[in-house]
Amino acid sequence: MGRLEGKVAIVTGAGQGVGRGIALAFAKEGAKVVIAEINPETAKAAAGEIKQLGAEALAVICDVGDEKQVKKMVSKVVKKFGPIDILVNNAQRWTGGSAYHLSSPIESLPEEWWDMAFQSGVKGTWYCCKAVFPYMKDRGGKIINFASYMGVVGLEGSVDYNSNKEAIRGFSRTAAREWGKYKINVNVICPSALTPAMIAYGMAFPDKIEEMTKEMEKIPLKRVGDPEKDIGPVAVFLACSDSDFVTGQTLMVDGGLHMF
Numbered sequence: 001m002g003r004l005e006g007k008v009a010i011v012t013g014a015g016q017g018v019g020r021g022i023a024l025a026f027a028k029e030g031a032k033v034v035i036a037e038i039n040p041e042t043a044k045a046a047a048g049e050i051k052q053l054g055a056e057a058l059a060v061i062c063d064v065g066d067e068k069q070v071k072k073m074v075s076k077v078v079k080k081f082g083p084i085d086i087l088v089n090n091a092q093r094w095t096g097g098s099a100y101h102l103s104s105p106i107e108s109l110p111e112e113w114w115d116m117a118f119q120s121g122v123k124g125t126w127y128c129c130k131a132v133f134p135y136m137k138d139r140g141g142k143i144i145n146f147a148s149y150m151g152v153v154g155l156e157g158s159v160d161y162n163s164n165k166e167a168i169r170g171f172s173r174t175a176a177r178e179w180g181k182y183k184i185n186v187n188v189i190c191p192s193a194l195t196p197a198m199i200a201y202g203m204a205f206p207d208k209i210e211e212m213t214k215e216m217e218k219i220p221l222k223r224v225g226d227p228e229k230d231i232g233p234v235a236v237f238l239a240c241s242d243s244d245f246v247t248g249q250t251l252m253v254d255g256g257l258h259m260f
Contacts, residue, residue, distance in 0.1 A: 001030065002028065002029035002030030002031070003029045003030070003236060003240040003241070003242070004026055004029040004030050004031035004086070004236065004239060004240055005029070005030035005031075006030065006031075006032070007030070007031045007032070007085040007086055007239070008031070008032050008034070008077065008081045008082060008083065008084050008085050008086070009023075009026050009031045009032065009033050009034065009084075009085065009086035009087075009088065009239065010034040010036055010073075010074070010077060010084060010086070010087050010088065010128070010132070011023045011026065011033060011034065011035065011036065011088040011090060012036040012037070012062070012064050012088065012089055012090050012091035012124070012128060013036070013037060013038075013064075013090040013091030013092065014033075014035040014036065014037055014043075014046055014088075014090065015035060015037035015038075015039050015041075015042025015043045015045070015046050016039075016042050016046070017193070017227055018090055018146070018191050018193055018227045018231050019037075019088070019090040019091070019227075020042075020046050020049075020227060020228075021193070021226070021227025021228035021229075021231055021232045022088055022090065022227070022228075022231060022232050022235040023035060023046055023050060023057075024046075024049065024050065024053070024228050024232065025228055025232025025233060025235060025236050026086070026232075026235070026236065026239065027050040027053050027055035027057065028053060028055070029236055029240070030055070031055070031086065031239075032055070032056040032057070032058075032081045033047075033050050033055065033056070033057050033058075034057070034058045034059075034060060034073075034077050034081070035047050035050075035057060035058070035059045035060065036060050036062045036064070036073050036091070036128075037059065037060075037061065037062065037091075038061065038062065038063050038064075038091070040059075040061050043059040043060070043061060044059050046059070047059035056081070058076070058077065058080050058081065060073045060076050060077065063120075064089075064091045064120060064124030064125075064127060064128055065093070065119040065120040065123060065124045065127075066127075067127045067131075070124070070127040070128055070131050071127075071131050073131075074128075074131040074132060074135075078135065083135040083136075083139060084132045084135045084136065084141065085136075085139075085141055085142065086141065086142045086143075086144075086239045087128060087129065087132045087141070087142070087143045087144070088143075088144045088146075088235060088239075089124065089125040089128050089129070089143070089144070089145045089146060089168075090146045091120065091124055092117075092120055092121050092124075092146070092164075093116050093117070093119075093120035093121075095113035095114075095116050095117050095160055095161060104157060105156075105157065106159045109159055109160055113160045114159075114160040114163075116160075117160040117161050117163075117164040118160075118163075118164050118167070121164040121165065121167070121168060122164050122167040122168045122171055125145050125168055125171060126171060129143060129175060129186075133179070133184075136179075136182065136184050137182050137184075138182075139183075140182065140183030140184060141183075141184045141185075142184075142185050142187075142238060142239045142240075142243070143172075143175065143184060143185065143186045143187070144187055144188070144189060144235055144238050144239065145168050145169075145171070145172045145186065145187070145188050145189075146165075146168070146188065146189055146190075146191065147165040147166065147168050147169045147172075147188050147189070147190045147250065148161070148162070148165040148190055148191075149190050149192060149252065149254050149257050149258040150162050150165065151163070151164075151165035151166040151169070151190075152166075152190060152250075152252070152258050153258055165190075168188065169188050169250055172186050172187065172188045172248070172250075173186075173248050176247040176248035177248065180247060185238070185243060185244065185246060185247040186247055186248065187238050187243070187246060187247060187248070187249045187250070187251065188249065188250040188251070189231065189234060189235065189238070189250075189251050189253050190250060190251070190252050190253065190254060190258065191225065191227075191230075191231045191253045191254060192219070192224065192225050192253070192254035192255060192257045193224065193225035193226060193227045193230060193231050194224045194225065194226065194227070218257070218260040219254070219255040219256055219257050219260070220255060220256030220259065220260075221255035221256055222255075223255065224255070225253065225254065225255055230253065230255075231253055234251060234253045238251070
């Protein structure tokens with residue numbers, strides 16, 4: 001029996017990277033996992049991996065920045081698996097300001113970057129939380145939202161991404177207070193892990209590799225995290241009964257990256 005045996009978990013943006021790592025970790029603990037993903041190909045692939053593990057999976061194409069799509073996705077999940085126990089709000093579109101060193105100062109930031117960050121980030125998190133709330137209200141649940149060390153430290157050149165991620169932390173603290181009476185735990189993870197987005201950036205901007213490598217060397221644990229092995233277990237902890245008395249917290253799962 002896994003720690004999430006029989007639980008229904010939605011993981012947004014789970015087609016690749018951190019979301020995929022968490023989805024696989026959940027599946028190995030016995031959860032029925034929903035891949036809520038905007039990319040049909042990666043959604044199908046991730047669901048296929050989970051099924052190969054012998055677990056149940058459902059791929060649902062969904063843009064979390066569109067509330068109608070979110071509601072439709074949740075309805076499909078309930079019809080397929082029943083009430084939702086776990087929600088992981090991982091999805092986030094990358095703007096120019098959130099790409100590694102492909103940035104813009106506050107005074108010249110394109111407004112569309114700001115709008116994209118907030119629509120896919122904190123608004124998407126809000127939409128998903130509202131959609132699952134009716135199913136958690138009478139039975140409890142676990143919500144895990146995703147922020148970033150970039151917002152915590154105020155990394156320059158990324159004001160749109162940073163502001164959005166800190167808004168997610170503020171939203172999560174309020175949700176933890178308001179929904180605690182319903183036995184709904186709301187927590188935040190700020191991760192650092194090697195993802196396809198990071199690899200793609202390195203391929204697209206090879207002149208930045210040396211600078212990127214030097215920054216990563218500042219991590220106290222001297223390595224970049226793995227989505228499944230490093231981020232996944234912490235998400236499992238926040239999703240299972242071990243964390244029943246933990247809410248309103250931000251866990252920096254980044255090898256100490258936020259301290260440099």
